[in-house]
Amino acid sequence: MKISRRIVFTVLGTLTLVLSPLIGVTQDNGSGSRLILVSGATGTQGGAVARALIERGFAVRGLTRNPDSERARALSALGVEMVRGDFDDTASLDAALAGTYGAYSVQQYRGIGVEAEIRQSKAFADAAKRAGVRHFVYSSVLFAHLGTRVPQFDSKVDIEEYIQSIGLxxxxxxxxxxxxxxxxxxxxxxxxxxxxxxxxxMARLHIAPGDIGRVVAEAFANPEIWIGRDLNLAGQRISYADIAATMGRVLGREVRYEQIPWEEYSATATPMAVSREQWFMANPVPIDLDGLHREFPGLMTIEEYLISAGWGR
Structure with missing residues (x-):
């Protein structure tokens, strides 16, 4: 019997992305039709997920506030059926999730604040619960569970706990x-x-958006492994001086690293951004990068990402 694999995604974001090399081995999705709703398909993460799933042969439908936007039209050109909807419109979420097997959830706090992010995330989870979704993948943030007291990290903990509490x-x-x-x-x-x-x-952890998409595609393709799992995901740990050197190699010119005073950074950054960056400086976090690269071969380095993003042109 031929297995039908369909992915539905929500167009709610605004950013583009660069896809990384293929991660893992494409596996069959199992028996029956599996329809998945992916939020934020024109954004950084949702777009990565949508394109990774398209690469694996899934059919796609998109939910967008504006089906006539340039990004929505670009998705239509890929064969995506675009329909109108919004996180704050319960009826549109119910309609989009009707008959789905799974859902991918990603929301933004920028421009709306963490309270609205939490509200929209819970509304999407509630709609998925009503629809009987059998696999709900939520995009959180690295080490949110550590109790950072950073607002945009702690909001993810609230959302994670809510998703668990309603039995998704x-x-x-x-x-x-x-x-x-x-x-x-x-x-x-x-x-x-x-x-x-x-x-x-100082070294920081980084991930290419395309790699997020590939990993999420693996999750939906292998629910027997992934349901109930949480994964801290990174592709490379690298110091700021080495980032500058990497930029220089790709650009073909010297790039000097300059550490600026916190006062200068704070003058243009949001308070939440400042609290986030100060937390990272004070809390180096361990992660099994070797294990991640074994499980997901092809996770990109910053150099590979910059080249793929056209920095060397």
Whole structure:
């Protein structure tokens, strides 16, 4: 019997992404039709998930606030059926989730705050519960469970606990800092300098958005392994000085690392961003990178990501 595998995703984000090399081995999704709703398909994470699932041969449908947007039209060109909907519109979520096997959940706090993020996340989980979703994958944040007292991290803990409390069969993927965030400093790096408030020898964990997509695709393809699992996900740990050197190699010019005072950083960053970055500086966290690379061969390095993102052009 031919197995039908369909993925439905929600277009609610705004960012583009770069896909990484294929991770793992494509496996059959099991018997029957598995319809999955993926939120934020035009955003960094949701887009990565949508494209990874498309690469694996899934059919797709998209939920968007504006089906006529450029990004929605681009998805339509890939064969995606676009329908209108919103996290704050319960009826639209119920309609999108009707008949689904699984759902991928990712929400933003930027522009709306963590209270709205929590409200929207719980509304989406509630709708999935009403729809009888059998595999709910939530995108959290790296080491949120450690009790960081960082608002945008603690909100993820609240959401994780809620998903568990209502009895959804869940998987939690907790990604590290996105390599795509370096796009915000590309112009400065091209001018020869990379600035942050961190010591040059301080190392941070990073993940390529495309790798998040590949891992989530693995989760949906292998529910017997993934339901009930939470995964802290990173592809590389690298110091800030080495990031600058990596940028220089890719750009073909010297990029100097400059540690700026916290006062200078705080003048332009949000208070939540400051609290987040200060937590990371004070709390180096362990992670089994070797184990992650064994399970997901092909996780990108920053150098590979920058090259794939066109920094070397």
């Amino acid at each position: 069969p869940y998987s939690f993927v907790r990604p590290a800092s996105f390599m795509s965030n370096f796009e915000g400093v590309r112009e400065s790096a091209q001018a020869g300098v990379y600035r942050t408030p961190f010591p040059p020898d």
